Amino acid sequence: MLWLVQFSGIALLFAGSPLLWGVTQSVKAHLQGRRGPSVWQMYRVIAKNLEKETTAPEFSSLIFRLAPSVSMTALTVVLIMIPLSGQAPQGWPDDLLTVFFLLALERFWVGLSGLDSAGTFGGLGASRTSTIGTGIEPALLATFGVLWKVSGATAIEPVSASLKAVPTGVFAWSLAAISFALIVLAELGRMPVDNPDTHLELTMIHEATILENNGRLLALSQFAMTLKLTVMTALGWVIFGPHLASAWANLGLMLVELTGTSAALGWIESRFTKIRYFQLPTYLSIAAGIGMLAFALSSGGFNL
Amino acid sequence: MPDSWQLTNRDHKAAHHELLTLTASSDCSLRTVWLNPSDNQLSVAEMKIAEESFPSLAVHLPETAWDEREIHDMFGWIPTGHPDLRPLIRTPRWPETYLPLRKNQQTPRWLEVEPDLPALKVEGDGVTIMKVGPTHAGIIESGHFIFSLIGENILHLDAHLFQNHRGVEALLEDKTIDKVAPIVTRICAADTVSNQTNWASAVERLVGFTPAPGTVLQRIILLEAERILSHLNDLAQIPAGVGFQVAHQRALAMKESWQRSLELLYGHRFLFDTVHPGWTRSAPADLLLDSLANLHRQWVPWRQLVVGHHGFADRMSGVGRTTLAQIDRFGAQGVAARAAGKTFDARQSTAYYEGFFNGSVTRSAGDVQARFDVRLDEVEASLQIIESAAGQLEIESPTELEFLVPKDLSGRIVTFTESPHGLNSHDVTLVNGIVFRYHIRSATFRNWPLLAQAVADNAVADFPLINKSFELCYSCTDR
Numbered sequence: 061m062l063w064l065v066q067f068s069g070i071a072l073l074f075a076g077s078p079l080l081w082g083v084t085q086s087v088k089a090h091l092q093g094r095r096g097p098s099v100w101q102m103y104r105v106i107a108k109n110l111e112k113e114t115t116a117p118e119f120s121s122l123i124f125r126l127a128p129s130v131s132m133t134a135l136t137v138v139l140i141m142i143p144l145s146g147q148a149p150q151g152w153p154d155d156l157l158t159v160f161f162l163l164a165l166e167r168f169w170v171g172l173s174g175l176d177s178a179g180t181f182g183g184l185g186a187s188r189t190s191t192i193g194t195g196i197e198p199a200l201l202a203t204f205g206v207l208w209k210v211s212g213a214t215a216i217e218p219v220s221a222s223l224k225a226v227p228t229g230v231f232a233w234s235l236a237a238i239s240f241a242l243i244v245l246a247e248l249g250r251m252p253v254d255n256p257d258t259h260l261e262l263t264m265i266h267e268a269t270i271l272e273n274n275g276r277l278l279a280l281s282q283f284a285m286t287l288k289l290t291v292m293t294a295l296g297w298v299i300f301g302p303h304l305a306s307a308w309a310n311l312g313l314m315l316v317e318l319t320g321t322s323a324a325l326g327w328i329e330s331r332f333t334k335i336r337y338f339q340l341p342t343y344l345s346i347a348a349g350i351g352m353l354a355f356a357l358s359s360g361g362f363n364l
Numbered sequence: 365m366p367d368s369w370q371l372t373n374r375d376h377k378a379a380h381h382e383l384l385t386l387t388a389s390s391d392c393s394l395r396t397v398w399l400n401p402s403d404n405q406l407s408v409a410e411m412k413i414a415e416e417s418f419p420s421l422a423v424h425l426p427e428t429a430w431d432e433r434e435i436h437d438m439f440g441w442i443p444t445g446h447p448d449l450r451p452l453i454r455t456p457r458w459p460e461t462y463l464p465l466r467k468n469q470q471t472p473r474w475l476e477v478e479p480d481l482p483a484l485k486v487e488g489d490g491v492t493i494m495k496v497g498p499t500h501a502g503i504i505e506s507g508h509f510i511f512s513l514i515g516e517n518i519l520h521l522d523a524h525l526f527q528n529h530r531g532v533e534a535l536l537e538d539k540t541i542d543k544v545a546p547i548v549t550r551i552c553a554a555d556t557v558s559n560q561t562n563w564a565s566a567v568e569r570l571v572g573f574t575p576a577p578g579t580v581l582q583r584i585i586l587l588e589a590e591r592i593l594s595h596l597n598d599l600a601q602i603p604a605g606v607g608f609q610v611a612h613q614r615a616l617a618m619k620e621s622w623q624r625s626l627e628l629l630y631g632h633r634f635l636f637d638t639v640h641p642g643w644t645r646s647a648p649a650d651l652l653l654d655s656l657a658n659l660h661r662q663w664v665p666w667r668q669l670v671v672g673h674h675g676f677a678d679r680m681s682g683v684g685r686t687t688l689a690q691i692d693r694f695g696a697q698g699v700a701a702r703a704a705g706k707t708f709d710a711r712q713s714t715a716y717y718e719g720f721f722n723g724s725v726t727r728s729a730g731d732v733q734a735r736f737d738v739r740l741d742e743v744e745a746s747l748q749i750i751e752s753a754a755g756q757l758e759i760e761s762p763t764e765l766e767f768l769v770p771k772d773l774s775g776r777i778v779t780f781t782e783s784p785h786g787l788n789s790h791d792v793t794l795v796n797g798i799v800f801r802y803h804i805r806s807a808t809f810r811n812w813p814l815l816a817q818a819v820a821d822n823a824v825a826d827f828p829l830i831n832k833s834f835e836l837c838y839s840c841t842d843r
Contacts, residue, residue: 092613180494184824187516252675255607259501260828263605333675334607337516337825 069144087326114275127173174269185268195344202351427695558783594784642767684830698786704730
């Protein structure tokens, strides 16, 4: 039974990622007073790029051509690992540290391919991606540490129940959730960290690393981008979200949560401006600081 | 030992006069025209070019550096003592003998070589050279930018503009008076009314004709309508530079609605072909006031949205700073100059505006925020000017005066207006009813070198924002 729920969840989320992207875009268009393209637009874009000829910059190597597949694979594996109904089937590989390293691997390859594209923008994008990465990783580790602290294992599972046992549990839960939310925005390259819709090549972060991609490579990168949105939000909801008794109901709840998050992302992106690049370390260290605090509270280190 | 040409011009600068034009003509003459903003008098300095060279002003008057490079490219005369004589407009595809503005030039065979010009770059450890354009990711004009970066910071920017080689000035030469207006209208879509007005008043003043008060009112309305249009566009682009999409899209919608009003009023969304020597396309006062009210309805909530936004203000303040000393040194004009505290606005020196212009809008910070704020206030001032001019339209009789241009009209005159981008002047020479030389010194031509100064030491990620806060036009400078 759990297996069936898990596999349906994986299939739904994998196939539905571009749709979630479309929801964000539609909300944004609506708030800007535009009609905007349909929520299915990302599917059309990916399909169009799949049909196009694929070329690579003259001085690029195999890395450039492999990178989109690597990030696609890493993210798909992460998606598979997340117990989408809040409960993993028996023996399911749901190790948090593996997730952490898979995300790091994905970021590393995206940066590498930016460098390998042998263009200035790619290099700038790679430099920016890894700079942000150094801020993301400690914050992510801290929130994952909260889980480890309360459950005693590094498995992906709902944290709320176990935290009830800790006196400062509610604080720890909310701080960890805030830290994770801030990190998700940075990791996904959304506002206020990066503007995924910009055409201004000098301000780009993630977009700059895939600027030279076209055809099949671009389609894969775009799919990976939408998949990352799904994976990160699903991860957040499984860990911090509410849970129902039935596994199927939980999966249904997850779909509602993901759609809601995508819409909320559109709202956030319309309300905020991008912060200065040189202020990103502040943003990231706030996220990491909150995460560390959550970690300390979850271990009962402070008596409030 | 500086000669009289250098001394005279330096004296004008020292007296805080504004340089209207520096024009070379194929009769080997070189002429500057200065405006004294305190009494609105023009002074002319002239010299004859001998032995293919002339003493350069660029060291003491950096604002003439581009003019002299342009003269060097177009006429082949050498400004001796010029610190940087790299080609400005000339491309490696032109044969060396091709000097476009000398008379009797044949169109040559273009050479099959790479178009890149020598760039001024910083060299050293850790310095990255980044080239952007001339084709950009957005729908913008063609400019090639060569950045020298150290990490994320801009050390130096070398802007290579003048990519399109439209040959505007060469095209205007040898045209009869009736053939000029369609070309002048199309020099630049953002400053077209300003350019048209400069040409119209050049002919009118050479003839000795004073336009009817109703015509003057219509010209003021057109000039201000154009300023509103251009400022709305710039105000829409600045939020885009920081990803403030809501403000960006809503301002674009506002601009679109203003353009539709203009089409209704004048038959053209960009106000092309509206001002002519002797007459001006006119719009009825009641329709004008309706359009103003319509714009105002959208303007008020939009202004509230952008003024109250903390993140937006944070991104703009302190970025792309220019000082008043830099403004003076480079002879910068318009919004960029007033945002750093310069009070000059050419409308104060234009007879048309007497009784309508209530002083220039200034700020002192000289950053993106200041340039944004100056535009906000100027839009509102322009709305008021149009409103009061439209109010007077009903009093003024609509009679058009008869305007006859003598077939052999000859003479030379410099006219200027405050375009949306700043002081825009034309130097027109007519010989027997035919254009002998037509030189345009637009506001953006004056401001481009300042932009390069303003971005140095800023984060390269802030360049689009700074660039948009200047929003300099490329076609205004295209030769």
